[in-house]
C-alpha cells in the first residue's frame with residue numbers, strides 16, 4: 001500500500017505522519033561550516049515531503065473521479081501502463097499534466113479496492129493475507145504519485161500546482177479510509193496479539209509492529225466521532241500544507257532585484273556571470289539579477305559592499321510568506337498549529353510535540369530540547385565573540401553602525417580573509433560541479449564498491465537532468481540514479497533526494513530509481529558550474545540520502561531505504577559529507593577549472609584550518625529555528641495564535657542575538673509546514689551527533705575508506721532501511737552508543 005502508508009514516520013503530513021513511498025528527504029541543516037565560512041545550509045524539501053504533506057494533511061474533498069482537465073482515456077494513459085523502456089523508468093516524454101488527475105483517480109480506486117478486499121477477507125488473518133497483501137496494494141498509485149510529486153517539486157507549472165492542491169485532500173482521505181478502517185485494524189491487531197505463534201522472520205516482525213503502530217498513531221481503535229474528526233483534520237492539514245509551500249514559491253518567484261554595472265561593487269566574477277545569465281533569462285539582457293534562491297542571495301550577501309542593497313534583499317528574503325495578500329502564510333500556519341494540537345489531544349497526548357516525537361529516536365520533546373539547549377548556550381557565546389570581531393572590522397573601516405543580519409555574511413567573509421588569508425572566491429574555481437559528482441561516485445566506489453555509468457537513452461523530464469546506471473562489485477545493476485543540479489524558475493528552492501521507485505524484494509527484486517535535486521547556479525556562458533564549499537557539502541549530503549535509497553536491501557516496501565524516523569534519516573546523509581572534506585579527496589578532485597592544477601596545499605590547509613570559523617553564527621541561526629518549532633508545537637491548546645508574535649517572544653526568551661536571524665522564519669518555514677519536520681527540525685542536530693561520532697570510527701581506524709568499518713556502515717545503516725531498531729543499528733555499526741562529544745569538538749565548543 002503505498003502512498004498512503006507510512007513509513008517515514010514523521011508527521012509529514014502534518015501530523016498524521018503518513019508516509020509515502022517515495023519520500024524525499026530534505027535537508028536544512030545548519031552549517032557545519034567548513035572553513036569556508038558560510039553556513040552550509042541547505043534547505044530542502046522534497047517530493048517526499050511534498051508528497052507527504054499532501055497525503056496527510058488536508059481538507060477540501062473533491063470527489064474522486066472527477067477529472068480536473070481533459071481526460072485522456074485510461075487505456076492510453078502512460079502513467080498507468082507497464083513501463084517497459086530502459087530500466088523501466090517512467091516514460092517522461094509522453095507524460096502530460098493532463099494525465100495526472102485521471103491516473104490518480106484510477107490508481108486510488110484500484111488501491112481502495114485492493115485494501116478493501118484485505119479488510120473484507122472472510123479467512124482469518126495471516127501475515128500473508130493481511131500484511132503482505134497490504135504491502136502489495138497500491139502499486140499504480142505509487143507509480144503515479146512518484147512521478148507527480150517529483151515533478152511538483154522539480155518542474156512544476158500552474159497546471160501541476162492546481163492538481164497538487166486538488167489531490168492533497170483526496171490522498172489524505174484515502175489514507176484515513178485505510179488507517180481508520182476498523183475491520184483492517186482488527187486483523188492487524190489480532191496478528192500482533194498472536195505474533196509469537198506466527199513464526200515470523202525478524203524483518204517480518206518489524207513490519208507487523210510498524211503496521212500496528214502506524215494504525216494506532218493514525219487513530220485506529222478510537223471512537224467513531226474521534227475518527228471522523230481525525231480524518232477531517234488530516235484532510236484540512238493536507239490542503240494547508242500544499243498551500244503553504246506554493247505561497248513561498250510564489251513569493252520567491254515574484255521577486256527579482258535588477259542591478260546595473262554601478263551596483264556590482266565587491267561581487268566576484270562568478271557571481272556577476274551568473275547574475276547576468278539570470279537577468280537575460282528573465283528578459284533583462286545587459287543587466288544583472290539577484291533572486292531569492294539561496295544560490296543567488298547568499299553569495300550576494302557575502303560579497304556585495306552595498307549595505308543598502310544587502311538590507312533590501314535580506315528583508316525580502318526574510319519576509320517570504322508574510323507579505324499580505326493571497327500568499328500570506330500566517331493564518332495558514334496558525335490553523336495548522338491549532339489542528340495539530342487538536343489531533344494530539346484526540347490521540348491522548350499532551351501536545352503535538354509529544355505525539356510527534358513518540359515515534360522518533362529522541363522519543364520525547366524533553367530529549368530533543370536537552371540536545372538543543374546544550375548546543376544553544378555555547379553557540380551563543382561563540383556567536384557573540386564572532387560578532388565582536390565583525391564589529392571591529394566595521395569600526396576599522398570607519399563604519400558607524402551595529403552589525404545587522406544583512407551584514408553578517410559580508411563582514412564574516414572579510415574576517416575570514418584577514419584571519420585565514422583566503423576567501424570563498426579563491427576556493428570556488430577548484431570546485432567544479434562535474435568533478436564533485438565524480439568525487440561523490442568515487443567515495444561510493446571505495447566504500448561500497450558501486451560503479452556509475454552515465455546513460456543517454458533515457459529521456460528525462462528536463463534537459464538538465466542526467467541519469468546513471470549504478471552497479472555493484474559483481475557488475476549487477478543496483479539502481480538508476482538521476483541528478484538534476486541547476487536552479488530554474490519552476491523548481492522549489494533547496495536540495496533534496498526523492499525516488500521514482502523504491503527498493504523491495506517482495507515478489508522479486510525491484511531496483512530503485514533515485515533522484516537528487518539541487519539548485520546550483522549554472523556557470524556563465526561557456527564556463528563550468530562552480531560550487532561553494534557549502535554547495536559541495538550539499539551535493540554529498542543529498543548523495544548520502546541517495547545511497548540510503550540505492551543500497552537498501554530489504555523485502556518489504558514499508559521499511560525500505562529512507563523510510564526511517566526523521567532524526568535518523570539525516571545520519572546517512574550527513575556522515576557522507578565528511579568524505580568531501582577529506583584532504584585526500586580534495587587533492588584528487590578539487591582542480592582548477594582553467595589550469596587543471598590541484599588546489600595548492602597552502603590553500604587546502606587554510607581551508608581545513610578554518611573549519612570552525614563562524615560556527616557560533618551557524619549554530620544560533622539553526623538552533624533558534626529548531627527551538628521555535630518545538631515550542632510552537634509544545635503549546636497544548638494554541639487557538640489561532642499570532643505566529644509572528646510567538647516567534648518574537650520566544651526569541652526574546654532565549655536571548656537571540658540581534659545580529660543574527662533565524663535560518664527559517666515561521667511564515668516560510670516549509671520544513672515544518674509543508675515537509676514533515678513539524679516539531680522535528682531538531683532532527684538535523686540529532687543526526688549530527690550520530691554522524692560526527694560515526695565518522696570518527698573511520699578516523700580511528702586510520703583509513704577513511706576502511707573496508708571493515710564501511711561494511712558495517714552499509715549493513716547496519718545504508719542497507720537496513722527500517723528493518724532494525726535505530727539505536728541498535730547505530731551500536732552495531734559503531735560498537736557502542738553515540739556520544740555527543742564529537743559534535744562539540746567539531747563545532748569548536750569543547751574547550
Ligand SMILES: [Zn+2]
Pocket residue numbers: 025026027028541545570573
Ligand atoms: Zn537531508
